[in-house]
Amino acid sequence: MVDLVGLSKLMSLILRHEPEKFGVVLDAEGYTPLQELLEAIRKERPAATEADLRAVVETVEPQKQRYSIVEADIRANYGHSIDGKIRHAPAVPPALLFHGTAEKAVAAILTSGLRPMARQYVHLTEDRSLALKVGGRHGKPRLIRIDAMRAHREEIVFYKANRSFWLADVVPAEFLLKP
Numbered sequence: 367m368v369d370l371v372g373l374s375k376l377m378s379l380i381l382r383h384e385p386e387k388f389g390v391v392l393d394a395e396g397y398t399p400l401q402e403l404l405e406a407i408r409k410e411r412p413a414a415t416e417a418d419l420r421a422v423v424e425t426v427e428p429q430k431q432r433y434s435i436v437e438a439d440i441r442a443n444y445g446h447s448i449d450g451k452i453r454h455a456p457a458v459p460p461a462l463l464f465h466g467t468a469e470k471a472v473a474a475i476l477t478s479g480l481r482p483m484a485r486q487y488v489h490l491t492e493d494r495s496l497a498l499k500v501g502g503r504h505g506k507p508r509l510i511r512i513d514a515m516r517a518h519r520e521e522i523v524f525y526k527a528n529r530s531f532w533l534a535d536v537v538p539a540e541f542l543l544k545p
Contacts, residue, residue: 368418373411374426377419377433380406381442395453396441403440429496431530443527444489454487454525454533459514463490463524463532466501469508476544480510480537487525487533490514496530510542517541 380388380403381396388406390398400416407414419440423433434441465480465488480488490512491497501507517537518524525533 368414368421370418370422370426373407373414373418374422374432376407376410377403377422378442381433381440392441397436397439398441400435400438400440429493429530431527444487444531444533454527456523457526457532459490459518459524459526459532460492461513461515463492463512463514464494464497465490465510465512465537466497466499466507467510468501468503468505470505472508472510475510476539476542479539479542480512480534482535487527487535488537489527490524490532490534490537491530492532493530512537513541513543 380390381392381398385392385398388409390402390406392398400419404414404416404419407419420435423435423440426432431443434443465475467475482488489500491500494509497509498507501509514524514532517534520541522534522537522541527533
């Protein structure tokens with residue numbers, strides 16, 4: 367049986383943090399050929415197959431949609447620590463989005479807005495429970511509601527990363543709905 371969680375961690379290391387260490391080249395949008403990733407992974411896990419990589423994408427925490435496969439290419443959707451911002455196409459957001467955070471951060475967020483901090487983008491979702499799960503990683507979870515449609519009309523750019531997450535460069539405090 368293939369350890370899909372372990373394989374996902376290796377894929378994350380390669381696609382999000384150290385592609386050059388594994389001889390993988392990412393394009394401006396973070397994609398690399400699936401076969402190139404598989405060759406790099408086989409140096410660590412010789413028995414890995416393309417089907418294993420696809421199984422990781424489809425079954426390891428599928429609600430988070432960590433990876434995208436488009437035709438013969440794959441990328442990590444977010445969480446990159448590599449230089450250069452992974453580009454996404456702008457999209458019209460739904461009326462309301464959520465951001466999960468720890469209770470200790472709420473006051474600062476309501477004052478200064480949502481910023482990407484150490485990430486490339488602010489991560490948002492339409493799924494309240496997913497937002498709370500994300501927010502619970504660093505303490506008691508709290509939900510920040512975003513008037514995304516009003517922000518969009520005021521020229522805040524949103525990107526659809528995958529079926530679970532939306533991204534923004536920043537979300538000013540004026541678009542955050544009071545709890």
